Each structure stands twice: as structure tokens, then as C-alpha cells.
Amino acid sequence: MTDARPLRDDGAAFIAAVRSDDAARFAHLTERYRRELQVHCYRMLANYEDAQDLTQETFLRAWNKRESFKGHAALRTWLYRIATNACLDFLEKRNDRTPVPSGLPDRGSELLYLQPYPDRMLPEDPQESVVARETIELAFVVAVQHLPPRQRAVFILRDVLGWPASTVSDALELTVASVTSALQRARVTVREQLPDRRLDWRSPATRDLSDEERGVVKSYIDAHERNDLDGLTSLLRDDLRFAMLPDAGTSVATARDAVDGWVAGGLFQRGRDDWRGIATTVNRMPAAALYLRTPDAPEHRLFAVAVLRVVDGRIAELTGFDAGGKPWLGLPPTL
Structure with a gap:
């Protein structure tokens, strides 16, 4: 995702809309950027609902600051600048957005505010989608949260969006030297968090x-529907990383220990053993939407979404999300 597509016609039309105070034209010209701005805010905040709010805040700020747009940069760049600073203002007020160490001996952290991102809300532009997967996957989003907010902004603008250092320095009101230094430190942290991942975020990635x-x-869904615990165990790696949000903590467990723990917690026991599932994707990752029918219910109700990272045919990471109260996921509430 780069800023190599300045839409000068949009800029001229936007200036005309500003001069005439044409709110409808303003909305028409800016609305086309909503999805990519929302993804940008999500990378900054790791929370879909907050990203929605901050995208709307971006448009409100853009309207209030419309006179400041002179057409020297692309309209898209101007909107990203506003969105980035809106996120930084949000993070400055929310000290609870700092990752909390999990106490585990590895690189896990407790991000209680992490939410999945529905693929149906990703940008439709193929050029945006080329890099969307690896920079929207949960591991990447979590890794970025370990950066201080301003480093985070620099890293995303430089290494994900591909902005020149001079453009980033202008957007964040930093010197070019400060941007370069912040980017170097950010890369070290991200590399520590993602040691087994490629770090060239701007080249084409798996779509x-x-x-x-x-x-x-x-197979994961089939194992649930058949209550096949041995089959489920065979799908998991013995160094499985598992988290169930919004519960705190990330566990690293053998496959058998993980399944035994789920059973001890009540899953697959009487009353919690009638499962259905549908395959889906969130954060451009494979996922299973799991539905549970309790003895007193006529239908299977949406229970959780399990987001999977598959390595060599087995599940290396499993992040479960409580699916209740998230209509924006676009999943049917019952089956």
C-alpha cells in the first residue's frame, strides 16, 4: 500500500467543494477512502469498534479543517495524516492500551482490547489487498501494539504505507532524523515480536x-461437530499458542493439554457438546465460526470465532473471540 496514486482531480474537486461549503460533495469525495482509513486506524488501535469511531472522527476533523487543504499533497495523504493524529490523540488519553506482559517466558502479551477485523470491510481496491493479509493478520497487529504510539505511527506510515520520511515528518511534526530513528527502533521491536515472519511489508503478499x-x-469444524477430541488434538501443534479474548493471558501448551483444558472448562461436556460451524475468514486468516445449541435452545447460537494460523498443516496459533454482540462480523446469529 503506497501513496503513489495522487488523485489531483479529487484535490481540485475537493478545493471547489471547500470553497462552496458543499457538504454533500465533501462527503462524496472523502467517503471513498473510508475502508482504507479504517484499516489504518485498526492497525494503530487493534480494535475494530475503536477504528470505526476514529475513522468517523477523521471525517469530522477533515470537515472542520477543510480550509487547511491546499492541494499540495494528495487528498488521500491529507486524510491519512488526520487519521493518524486522531489515533495518537486517542492513545494519549487511553493508557490502558499498552500491552500487559502475560508473565509467560515467551513474547506473549495480554491485549484485552484486541478485536478481529471482518474481511468484508477490507478495501476493495486490489492494490490495497496485495499487502492486506500479512499486515492485517493478528500476529502483526499485536506486534505493532508493542510500539509506543508515535513509533507505531512512523512504522505504519513508512513500512506499511511506504511514505517517504519527509512526508511522515510533516504529518507527525517531527524532524526527518527523528522519523528515521523511530523507524529503526520500531523495526527492532517488530522483528523481536515476529522472528519467523518476513519483514518486507510493502512487497506483494499472499492474497x-x-x-x-x-x-x-x-477438519477443525468437523472435529467439533463430531465431538472428536482425538481428531481435534491431531490438528494442533505441540507448541500451540492459544488465547481466548476477552479473557486475559496467552497459553502455550501441548495439543493434548490444550484439549484437556478445554474439556475441563466444560466444552464438549453434556450441554456443551452440540456444535455446528461455518468456515470464514477474519483478518485475512482462516477462521471457524462455532455455534452451540444448549439443551433448552431450538437453534445453534453463535458462540465464538476461532482464528487459526496454520503451519505445515497444523494449527500453530488459535485466537478465540467471544462472538456475541459483534454484528459487524457479518455472521448469522443462529444456524
Whole structure:
């Protein structure tokens, strides 16, 4: 995702709308950027609902600051600048957004505010989608949260969006030297968080799920529907990383210990053993939407979304999200 597509016609039309105070034209010209700005805010905040709010805040600020747009930069760049600073203002007020160490000996952290991102809300532009997967995956989003807010902004603008250092320095009111220094420190932290991932975020990345990933999701759902604990265990790596948000903590467990823990917590026991599932994707990752029917219910109700990272045909990371109260995921509430 780069800023190599300045829409000068948009800039001229936007200036005309500003001069005439044409709110409808203003909305028409800025609305086309909503999805990519929302993804940008999500990378900054790791929370879908907050990203929605901050995207709306971006448009409000843009309207209030419309006279400041002179057309020297692309309208898109101007909106990203406003969105970035809106997120920084939000983070400055929310000290609870700092990752809390999990106490585990590895690189886990407790991000209680982490939410999944529905793929249906990702930008439709193919150029945006080229890099969307690896920079929207949960591991990447979590890794970025370990950066101080201003470093986070620099890293995303420089290494994800591909902005020149001079443009970033202008957007964040920093010197070019400060931007360069912040980026170097940010890269070190991200590399520590993602030691086994590639770090060239601007080159083309995987767009679609592989057949292997689709097969694992199907098997994961089938194991739930058959209450096949041995089959479920066989799908998990012995160094599985598991988290169930909004509960605190990330566990690293063997496959058998993980399944035994879920059973001890009541899953697959009488009353919590009638499962259905549908394959889906969130954060451009394979996921299973799990539905549970309790003895007193006529239908299977949406219970959780399990987001999977598949390595060599087995599940290496499983992040579960309580799916209740999240209509924006676009999943049917019952089956």
C-alpha cells in the first residue's frame, strides 16, 4: 500500500467543494477512502469498534479543517495524516492500551482490547489487498501494539504505507532524523515480536487462503461437530499458542493439554457438546465460526470465532473471540 496514486482531480474537486461549503460533495469525495482509513486506524488501535469511531472522527476533523487543504499533497495523504493524529490523540488519553506482559517466558502479551477485523470491510481496491493479509493478520497487529504510539505511527506510515520520511515528518511534526530513528527502533521491536515472519511489508503478499488452510478449518469444524477430541488434538501443534479474548493471558501448551483444558472448562461436556460451524475468514486468516445449541435452545447460537494460523498443516496459533454482540462480523446469529 503506497501513496503513489495522487488523485489531483479529487484535490481540485475537493478545493471547489471547500470553497462552496458543499457538504454533500465533501462527503462524496472523502467517503471513498473510508475502508482504507479504517484499516489504518485498526492497525494503530487493534480494535475494530475503536477504528470505526476514529475513522468517523477523521471525517469530522477533515470537515472542520477543510480550509487547511491546499492541494499540495494528495487528498488521500491529507486524510491519512488526520487519521493518524486522531489515533495518537486517542492513545494519549487511553493508557490502558499498552500491552500487559502475560508473565509467560515467551513474547506473549495480554491485549484485552484486541478485536478481529471482518474481511468484508477490507478495501476493495486490489492494490490495497496485495499487502492486506500479512499486515492485517493478528500476529502483526499485536506486534505493532508493542510500539509506543508515535513509533507505531512512523512504522505504519513508512513500512506499511511506504511514505517517504519527509512526508511522515510533516504529518507527525517531527524532524526527518527523528522519523528515521523511530523507524529503526520500531523495526527492532517488530522483528523481536515476529522472528519467523518476513519483514518486507510493502512487497506483494499472499492474497488468498491456501488449500491446506481451508482443509484445516474444515477438519477443525468437523472435529467439533463430531465431538472428536482425538481428531481435534491431531490438528494442533505441540507448541500451540492459544488465547481466548476477552479473557486475559496467552497459553502455550501441548495439543493434548490444550484439549484437556478445554474439556475441563466444560466444552464438549453434556450441554456443551452440540456444535455446528461455518468456515470464514477474519483478518485475512482462516477462521471457524462455532455455534452451540444448549439443551433448552431450538437453534445453534453463535458462540465464538476461532482464528487459526496454520503451519505445515497444523494449527500453530488459535485466537478465540467471544462472538456475541459483534454484528459487524457479518455472521448469522443462529444456524
